[in-house]
Amino acid sequence: MMRIVEKIVLQCLGYRKGERILIVTDDELKEIAEIFYQGIKNLGIEVLMLLIIPRKMHGEEPPPEVASALKSTDIALLVTAKSLSHTQARQIASQRYGVRIASLPGINRDIFRRSLDIDYEKLKKRTDDFSRMFNSGERVEVRTGKGTDLSFSIKGRKIFADNGLYIKRGAFGNLPAGEVCLAPREGTTQGILVIDASFAGLGKLKKPIQLRIKNGYVREISDLRLKRLLANLGKSALNIAEFGIGLNPRAKVSGNVLEDEKVIGTAHIALGNNLSFGGKVKAKCHLDGVFFKPLVWLDGKKII
Numbered sequence: 001m002m003r004i005v006e007k008i009v010l011q012c013l014g015y016r017k018g019e020r021i022l023i024v025t026d027d028e029l030k031e032i033a034e035i036f037y038q039g040i041k042n043l044g045i046e047v048l049m050l051l052i053i054p055r056k057m058h059g060e061e062p063p064p065e066v067a068s069a070l071k072s073t074d075i076a077l078l079v080t081a082k083s084l085s086h087t088q089a090r091q092i093a094s095q096r097y098g099v100r101i102a103s104l105p106g107i108n109r110d111i112f113r114r115s116l117d118i119d120y121e122k123l124k125k126r127t128d129d130f131s132r133m134f135n136s137g138e139r140v141e142v143r144t145g146k147g148t149d150l151s152f153s154i155k156g157r158k159i160f161a162d163n164g165l166y167i168k169r170g171a172f173g174n175l176p177a178g179e180v181c182l183a184p185r186e187g188t189t190q191g192i193l194v195i196d197a198s199f200a201g202l203g204k205l206k207k208p209i210q211l212r213i214k215n216g217y218v219r220e221i222s223d224l225r226l227k228r229l230l231a232n233l234g235k236s237a238l239n240i241a242e243f244g245i246g247l248n249p250r251a252k253v254s255g256n257v258l259e260d261e262k263v264i265g266t267a268h269i270a271l272g273n274n275l276s277f278g279g280k281v282k283a284k285c286h287l288d289g290v291f292f293k294p295l296v297w298l299d300g301k302k303i304i
Helices: 002-012 030-041 064-071 088-095 107-114 121-137 226-231
Strands: 020-026 046-052 074-078 102-103 141-143 149-151 160-162 172-174 178-183 190-195 207-213 215-220 238-245 266-274 286-292 295-296
Touching: 002 030, 020 030, 020 064, 030 046, 030 074, 030 107, 046 064, 064 088, 088 102, 121 160, 121 178, 190 286, 215 226, 238 286
Parallel strands: 020 046, 020 074, 074 102, 102 172
Antiparallel strands: 141 149, 141 295, 149 190, 160 178, 178 238, 190 207, 207 215, 238 266, 266 286
């Protein structure tokens, strides 16, 4: 595992001599964070680890002390049970202060060994190919054999290519890496979405969840657990925030959305906050639902 830590620090995050690394973790993932801490320390790199109380929801803000620490480091690893990816603390550190950040929400030892140890240059080529296609398009349609039938506009929206190489100033992404994603234009998503792989907060699904979507917001939900999860988060939590496609060759559906959304042969739709993707909706959550075997059309041309 130490070899993988070295690969992440030197190749994925592009460590430069004299830089400092911050690890933010919580009680649930402290053991994994300590693997990174020991590996980074063994490389002779200055490293600081902050331990926080686990957040209740993906996208919930960390304590202000964490937000402050993120601004004053060069590189950060967010090793937490709930994702900090779509928080203001992370966005400000990346966008205003140029911190290079990798987020690893919910990672475990199996995912660590399996999905982090990949050829990142080959992954970059795959994500670049898809990025070129989507950046030239305006309208997307998605269907599956289970009943998904969606359409939405991506006009003016830029694709986010999560290739695992976060070496430029302010670069950010998830590890495991391996997806291309974007924020559909607000108010344009229409149709039916059937999630049959996994959903953030619910894990691997035994029964598909059907969502009816109108004018960019979820109107009906077939699953009682998901209704309860979203019940007190307001209308913004029902926003169609993200569409993405998995491209990691070693990822598999395990019930952990961090890995599931990167699996080749899947796509995902997220609800809630889309500010990180160039959208306009601020919400208290960002929750991904992963589904199998998507058929995707871009401006009427079948691309998957």
